[in-house]
Amino acid sequence: MDKISEITRRDIVDIIKNGFSVELDEEEYDSSSGEYITERTVIMPYSGRLDTLGFLSRLYDLKELPSHDSRCRTAYDDISCHLRWGDYEEECWFFEDERFNLRPGDGDGTLLRFMCEMLHPAVRNEKDPWKQYLQKFNSLLRVDGYELYPTQHISGRDVYGAREYVEPDRPLLPENLFSERYKDLIDYGHGQPVDHISNHVDYKAKKHICSVMTDFAEPILYRPNRYDNWTEKTDALNVAVNRLNEFMDIPVIDLRGAMFSPCPVSELLANYFTPFIFDVVEFQYDELSTGEKGPFQEAINAVFQKDNLSFRLTDRGLVEQLAKHEVLSPEIIILSEQIKEPGLKELFDLAVENHMQPNLQAHKEAVEKLWDVLERLKTYYTDLDKKKSTEKIVQSMSNGQDAYESLFNAEFKALTDIGNHFRIRHHETNRVDITDIRYYDYFFNRCLSLIALAIQYL
Incomplete structure (x- = not known):
């Protein structure tokens, strides 16, 4: 795809090269100029803790790219020598080098x-202003239909990927609460509560979350009866708890005894069912003033990262699950550009788009669409019947090696059997239900691995 405009691309490259200016909340004295300033330049090296060669090697196989110097065999040797000799006059010379696909007209994938x-944890220096770079990149990219978002955690730190950006609607609480969105994984009305999505969040982590919630118990003047003029003093946390209890029709969280307990409110709240705590987080975000929402979101997400929890409070005020073990990489996403058959490409893009949304229904639809991709892939060679077309794909993938031909044939059959046995493409009563988002992710990643490999041989 080529959605990033020439203007946005130029702005992004300028930021990577030279940084950008941010307005200060109040004037600061600048000792170098002897004047008070109202803005400051934010800049960090693109390669972070690495050198240029180390950074580029993470993006490209430099030993496979050609050399521009007849004295060198590969791009790796070429760049190594010229860096050593100081031949590159511009710091970011590679933006003009056709080998790196970063020029206008080269598509969006490589720049993203x-x-x-x-922003990768293995690259970025945590002391650098990388979060400001993330916000600046997104402010530019969202205009052209992309955003950078956390796809997974490594050692409690976010790893970022790119996806198409859709302007978010204001969430319709309470119908859109955490416990409602993930209700297929939660059962709290029949005896012992069952939690198949946040059950790994232990008491210690819940205490950390609830401590943030009590820290942000912003005072609120509440008018209990719209026909009376008198108001009560309360706070955002208590209002959030009351809204949840009203929605549930029963007091699923009761903090009335907190004033008589020697324990902090955060410890009492942490004893409750985790999905309900996440519901209160979302209600509390909804109740907070505009100035408090951002710091509250940042503090909650800092706890999620510190305790290595696969959740994130989004800009919409929703606690969403993040994928932790992901096959879907930027390299696989841009494989879509190699698919020539329009119907197959559309299905593949739709499956990927759904899988990138962190909720059960979207992951369910992603798996269903991906199995449709698999079935359509089998008929890729339209001059052959389905069986012969599949055989031709497998033969290409196996490069004449019998062992791999047997392996890929078995995998095509296994995935077909999975699609028929589980409730993926067929919905008869004898199909096996899938109730855990992690199972959907397993099916998606397994099927995607085969499809991604096959696409490269079409």
Whole structure:
């Protein structure tokens, strides 16, 4: 795809090269100029803790790219020598080098990967202003229909990927609460509560979350009866708890005894069912003033990262699950560009788009669409019947090696059997239900691995 405009691309490259200016909340004295300033330049090296060669090697196989110097065999040797000799006059010379697909007209995929790699935990220096770079990149990219978002955690730190950006609607609480969105994984009305999505969040982590919630118990003047003029003093946390209890029709969380307990409110709240705590987080975000929403979101997400929890409070105020073990990489996403058959490409893009949304229904639809991709892939060679077309794909993939031909034939059959046995493409009563989002992710990643490999041989 080529959605990033020439203007946006130029702005992004300028930011990577030279940084950008941010307005200060109040004037600061600048000792170098002897004047008070109202803005400051934010800049960080694109390669973070790495050198240029190390950074580029994460994005490209430099030993396979050609050399521009007749004295060198590969791009790796070429770049190594010229860096050593100081021949590159411009710091970011590679934006003009056709080998790196970063020029206008080269598509969006490589530039998006470049920005994501700048923000990767193995690259970025945590002391650098990388979060400001993330916000600045997104402010530019969203205008052209993309955003960078956390796809997974490594050692409690976010790894970023790119996806198409859709302007978010204001969430319709309470119908859109955490416990409602993930209700297929939660059962709290029949005896002992069952939690198949946040059951790994232990008491210690819940205490950390609830401590943030009590820290942000912003005072609120509440008018209990719209026909009376008197108001009560309360706070955002208590209002959030009351809204949840009203929605549930029963007091699923009761903090009335907190004033008589020697324990902090956060410890009492942490004893409750985790999905209900996440519901209160979402209600509380909804109740907070505009100035408090951002710091509250940042503090909650800092706890999620510190305790290595696969959740994130989004800009919409929703606690969403993140994928932790992901096959879907930027390299696989841009494989879509190699698919020539329009119907197959559309299905593949739709499956990927759904899988990138962190909710059960979207992951369910992603798996269903991906199995449709698999079935359509089998008929890729339209001059052959389905069986012969599949055989031709397998023969291409196996490069004449019998062992791999047997392996890929078995995998095509196994995935077909999975689609028939589980409730993926067929919905008869004898199909096996899938009730855990992690099972959907397993099916998606397994099927995607085969499809991604096959696409490269079409």
